[in-house]
Amino acid sequence: MFEVFKKELRELLRDKKTLIFIVALPVLIFPLLFGVMAFMSSQAALEAEQKVHTYAIINGHYAQEFTDKVFYHKSFELYKGEQTFTSVEDLTAAVKAGTIDMGIYLPTDAKKALDEAKQSKWEVVYNDAKAINFLFDRVSELANDFGNKLQQQKLLSFGISEEQQAAVLNPIEVVKVDTADKRENLGEKIGGFIPYLLIPLVLMGATYPAIDLGAGEKERGTLETLLLTPITRTQLVLGKFVTLLAASIATTTITVLSMGVWISIAITFIDLAVIKTAFSSLKVIDLALIFILLLPIAAIFSSLALAISIYARSFKEAQNYMTPLTMGVIFPIIIALLPNVELTAKTAFVPVTNVALAIKEIIKGTIDYTLLGLIFLATVIVAGALLAFCVKWFNKEEVLFR
Template sequence: MWQVYIKELIELLRDKKTLFFIVALPMVIFPVLFGLMGFLGAKAAVSEQEKVIRYLLVNESAAPEFASNLFYHNDFKPVKLKLETEAEIIEAIKANKLDLVIVLNKDFKTQFDNSETSVWKAYFNGANLIGGIKFKMQNALAKFNEDLQLQIFTNMGFDQAQFAAFKKPVDIEQFDTADERESFGEKIGGLIPYILIPLCLTGAMYPAIDLGAGEKERGTIETLLLTPISRFSLVIGKFLCITTTAVMTALITIFSMVFWSFIVGQLLDVKVVSEILGSVGILDYGLIVLLLIPVSAIFAATLLAISIYASSYKEAQNYMGPLSILVIFPVIVGMTPGVSLNLTWSLVPIANVSLAIKELLKGTIDYSLLIPIFASTGFFALISILFCVHWFNKESVLFR
């Protein structure tokens, strides 16, 4: 068994494709990819915030104070267009002639004097996720509304202090009992298993294809079966080799995340990142790795069984494709708001590991729940291994 394990592992490590998925992908490509995504996202957000909104007011004479506020606002720039119908307004925005059109109610002054709410219409493209146009418009309108409210209360004999008290009779001074680690873990803790667990699957997938369907395609499966090694030892040796590559992928990914987070924290002088990562103890990092071992074992056994059944590389890849999608669903549980680790969730494979990693990063895990997590995940891993051994002993599968 160990001879098979060492032989297969050495051969895999000689394969450039395997090394790419085990080492290069988690160590270099993913950090660069996520860093680039973060940079572009931040750049887009800054660009949206700095964007000057081209606007048009229809019936602006109804509220000259509001028109004046927008005209002298740094975030807004007036555009001279003649738009009379709603269709013309929508078409102008779609043609990128302007960004915002606000149609004021002609009877605003009369409605204000009669203590009635005046309804205005705003047209803009709200497809942007950042929503800079809507945010800036609401801020400008909120300031105008506040000025009107102050005017009403001043006419009624109230001063600014009384107006402020009336506007906000109760103010709350907030004290967050969650430390930085817990807040950090809650926000991105669900994302970490979303990266780690699929990477374990990827780290097991290509070695599994090579050690199963690859043997068939190369015509070496018959030679392997003639060696004085039991089929059980052959399967377990291959299984351990695939599990090792999956765990290695996870280990390198964890190291890469910690390493690059420290580097980014130091370069950008964001000490909080280094402090939070430093607050996660060696025990917790070790438990994260241990949690990934039975998950990797499930993937290794399942993928090896699929690979043994397939007659070629291409067929094996076709069978394994849907598995990549199925794995995502239980992993997403860790990212679902309001879902926390309990006894019920600790018995659900993959989802339990996803939630446990999130709780470990937050520092709020109930360590007693690790027992059912390891027990349930280990049980499913054992079932997968036994099925794989049974599958390997069927001549109809090996020589199909």
């Protein structure tokens, strides 16, 4: 078995593509993904903040103070074209045609409506399907400010002071006392995406070499030569399995170390107090726990990938079979991202999902070590069962020589 392991490992190390998938990609994947995500988010936010939207307002003189605020707002520019608008239908047609981005219709004098104990209905016309949904929020904010001033003035005319108004209009102030620290808050928001990056990388570290160790041997005609050597088929398949496991563990190790290094760099150079406070409490022991959890996952992926590769007739067929495996791994990770899916005694026995949830809890700093032990035990049992199946699979003539 050890001789087979040395042979296969030597061949993998000679393959530059394997080194790229096992070493280079895990090192670069985190800065690349986070860098691209941060750049795209900042650019989108900057464009949305700086973009000026054309608007038209009907009956703006009924609420001149509000009209002036919209006019001088940095996000809005008054329509200066020749087209005139007299109704909501006109504004709707103009928005659909792209003449304006937004239309505001004021049907009556807000002050007069208040005197008559009526509510003034203002209508904002815009395309909610586009990525400009903040238009309604900004106009609503300006309208609410104007409405609050009208309200304040009316109550003052009744002899109700500002202090009395606050007590009457908001008799109860609800104050939030958060029991979660910054690490737990941030971990809840982004912790679920870390396994979404880590686990597929571990799978990739096993699948790419597995294709060559099984289907590749068939295509080259070297599998028959291996079967003629004075070693049992069990020893042969275990040697290949250990090679895949080593490759997957190497990917796991490099990935976890890369994550730790790039988080340290981010804490040093990014001037965000929340991120620094949250991730500065992420210790080496936490990274070690993540690594330990990924080890049996690597064994599961290595067994599955090797079994698929042994079954495939050719390199191309093995690649086609690996696609459903990748999708099958992504699905339980997505389940772990769903709201209200938490790590419990039940979810601790769900393969892949349990590891994804555990990694999230480790990043949050709220991991239950009893459940952690159950997850490790359950994953090891699944890995052992799959390895036994792989050995049995390799001993079948109808599988090897399809």
